[in-house]
Amino acid sequence: MSTLKQVLAQKIAEHRPRTTKLVKEFSDVSLGEVNIGQAIGGARGIKCLVTDISYLDPMEGIRFRGKTIPETFEALPKVPGSEYPYVEAFWWMLLTGDVPTMEQTLEVVEDWKQRAQIPQYVIDVLRALPRDSHPMAMFSSAILAMQRDSVFAKTYSSGKFNKMTCWEDMYEDASNMMAKLGPIGAYIYRMKYMGDTHIAADPDLDMGGNFAHMMGIPAPYDNVARMYFIIHSDHESGNVSAHATHLVASALSDAYYAYSAGINGLAGPLHGLANEEVLRWTQNFMSHLGGEVPTEEGLKKALWDTLNSGQVIPGYGHAVLRKTDPRYTTQREFCLKTEGLKDYPLFKLVSMIFEVAPGVLTEHGKAKNPWPNVDAQSGVIQWYYGVTQYEFYTVLFGIGRALGCLANITWDRALGYGIERPKSVTTEMLEKAAGIK
Ligand SMILES: CC(=O)SCCNC(=O)CCNC(=O)[C@H](O)C(C)(C)COP(=O)(O)OP(=O)(O)OC[C@H]1O[C@@H](n2cnc3c(N)ncnc32)[C@H](O)[C@@H]1OP(=O)(O)O
Numbered sequence: 104m105s106t107l108k109q110v111l112a113q114k115i116a117e118h119r120p121r122t123t124k125l126v127k128e129f130s131d132v133s134l135g136e137v138n139i140g141q142a143i144g145g146a147r148g149i150k151c152l153v154t155d156i157s158y159l160d161p162m163e164g165i166r167f168r169g170k171t172i173p174e175t176f177e178a179l180p181k182v183p184g185s186e187y188p189y190v191e192a193f194w195w196m197l198l199t200g201d202v203p204t205m206e207q208t209l210e211v212v213e214d215w216k217q218r219a220q221i222p223q224y225v226i227d228v229l230r231a232l233p234r235d236s237h238p239m240a241m242f243s244s245a246i247l248a249m250q251r252d253s254v255f256a257k258t259y260s261s262g263k264f265n266k267m268t269c270w271e272d273m274y275e276d277a278s279n280m281m282a283k284l285g286p287i288g289a290y291i292y293r294m295k296y297m298g299d300t301h302i303a304a305d306p307d308l309d310m311g312g313n314f315a316h317m318m319g320i321p322a323p324y325d326n327v328a329r330m331y332f333i334i335h336s337d338h339e340s341g342n343v344s345a346h347a348t349h350l351v352a353s354a355l356s357d358a359y360y361a362y363s364a365g366i367n368g369l370a371g372p373l374h375g376l377a378n379e380e381v382l383r384w385t386q387n388f389m390s391h392l393g394g395e396v397p398t399e400e401g402l403k404k405a406l407w408d409t410l411n412s413g414q415v416i417p418g419y420g421h422a423v424l425r426k427t428d429p430r431y432t433t434q435r436e437f438c439l440k441t442e443g444l445k446d447y448p449l450f451k452l453v454s455m456i457f458e459v460a461p462g463v464l465t466e467h468g469k470a471k472n473p474w475p476n477v478d479a480q481s482g483v484i485q486w487y488y489g490v491t492q493y494e495f496y497t498v499l500f501g502i503g504r505a506l507g508c509l510a511n512i513t514w515d516r517a518l519g520y521g522i523e524r525p526k527s528v529t530t531e532m533l534e535k536a537a538g539i540k
């Protein structure tokens with residue numbers, strides 16, 4: 104058994120009595136009421152999910168295992184010659200709640216290398232899809248195809264399912280998937296946009312470094328990849344991708360079924376696809392200007408035109424956050440400290456939108472949060488390093504998001520969380536509750 108799995112087993116054994124005590128002795132303690140607005144309005148604010156992997160404060164933003172983004176970057180072991188940590192170290196932290204040593208980190212790096220080979224049948228599936236399929240449809244299909252190799256499903260179908268130990272199979276599937284998602288993403292990218300030429304993995308590189316290498320993009324794109332995957336990993340468990348993954352896994356579907364579902368949710372324009380939409384919107388705006396430098400007035404008009412046509416401003420607003428997303432700030436700071444990027448016209452435009460859009464959205468008066476989210480800032484960095492195919496951006500998000508979703512469903516099985524099944528009511532029942540019928 105790997106050291107990570109051993110440490111995780113220990114953490115699970117320590118944690119289980121806490122969950123058992125709450126369920127056995129305190130099940131009736133109320134966490135709040137549910138009102139009609141919440142029942143119709145996407146369950147906003149209802150506390151009915153439990154996760155210890157991350158927590159989202161509306162004002163402060165995300166904390167991974169209690170750590171803010173800067174604290175996370177500071178604490179974890181760094182890749183030699185880089186100021187960014189190993190993604191593998193972050194995986195350890197999400198799973199166990201502890202910061203790993205360099206030795207423990209390198210063990211995960213090695214473990215993922217052993218698991219990273221893309222099966223030929225996955226490549227066959229990708230190649231059989233129409234080449235103009237959306238990269239998210241390709242990515243989701245690749246994940247779903249790998250279900251045939253699920254350790255969890257094999258144990259279940261052989262009649263050996265055990266509630267206490269099934270997390271171990273989930274961990275195996277999660278590790279196998281985590282190791283393969285970067286190479287699969289790079290394969291899709293190069294098949295679709297780089298003349299179907301491919302670059303073999305470099306056995307000397309970590310996960311983030313290898314992703315940059317297999318994409319064919321030189322340094323500092325390896326750092327961009329590490330930063331990107333870590334900050335996009337998790338956003339507590341009620342967001343669409345995490346919740347979809349958790350929901351599907353709650354039926355004891357394996358990690359491949361579950362995360363393919365999560366990816367399908369991430370592909371929606373109100374969720375992960377917003378990072379594609381931001382670039383599309385920005386490029387459209389630039390092309391209307393025909394090369395002219397945008398003015399604040401021109402930008403305000405474009406924002407109002409979008410709102411008046413009934414569209415949302417992509418990259419702005421949030422279901423929980425009520426201030427600028429710290430993931431936006433992290434990426435903005437990366438741009439500001441990177442020579443070339445800080446004066447890049449597209450970054451200047453994104454910064455100008457940051458100055459103008461919150462005022463426009465406030466005046467518009469609908470969005471509860473007029474501030475930018477993670478998606479408003481990620482595309483410009485990709486564009487600068489040559490990834491101009493913005494329909495690919497959500498695949499990058501999906502590689503990172505797997506860290507959170509897969510850590511969560513491993514713990515779901517460890518703690519025996521039940522099959523999810525909220526209750527529905529009819530409109531008439533709501534009218535009766537409201538006293539209007
Ligand atoms: C990784 C992520 O998923 S981060 C989010 C990525 N998505 C985007 O950036 C898309 C743009 N933003 C949005 O559509 C929304 O802000 C969401 C989906 C993120 C959150 O939705 P909600 O929690 O329903 O937001 P909120 O309660 O503020 O919505 C109230 C109203 O303001 C509108 N609104 C919210 N954000 C925006 C926006 N950026 N532009 C225009 N209108 C907006 C909503 O559409 C809603 O209008 P309605 O009453 O006509 O239905």
Ligand SMILES: O=C([O-])CC(=O)C(=O)O
Nearest residue numbers: 337338341342343422476
């Ligand atoms: O938290 C949410 O609802 C959306 C989001 O920012 C994410 O999933 O990263």
